[in-house]
Amino acid sequence: MKAIFQESVHTTIVIEASREVVWSALSDFTTYGVWNKVSPRVIGHLTVGAGVKIEVDLPDMKITTTKATVIDLKKFESICWVGNFWIRGLMDGYHSYRLKALDSHRTELAHDEIFKGLLVPFIWSSMGPKFTQRFNETNASLKLFVESKRHLKPA
Secondary structure: OOOOOEEEEEEEEEEOOOHHHHHHHHOOHHHHHHHOOOOOEEEEOOOOOOEEEEEEOOOOOOOEEEEEEEEEEEOOOEEEEEEEOOOOOOOEEEEEEEEEEEEOOEEEEEEEEEEEOOOHHHHHHHHHHHHHHHHHHHHHHHHHHHHHOOOOOOO
């Protein structure tokens, strides 16, 4: 049973590149402006416990900046951070990228976010579709970015 103050976005895409090559794009915040439609700018260090500043760009909305903390990091496997909008507990987002090697040249990306908080039931009907749209756009853009550079060596 789903919690009353919780919603989520779950998206996946298959990328024609090794998990290591996909990881090199996900773990390099300097490239996010090229391919990441939902978070075009992330500033900070990708280490567990580190704080990062994230710009969130949703359709038909003003770009907002939020602070998050990296809570999980497994090289070539996953990145997860938790951030909140305004005050913790109003709407907290648990954002994750998870990579699964399908073979040596294909990777499945799961790009998800779980939203929790008092505001979620009141704003989800308008914001949920916008997050889903941007996540799918981000996935398609990352796929194009990585596949056009798959000849590069992984980081």
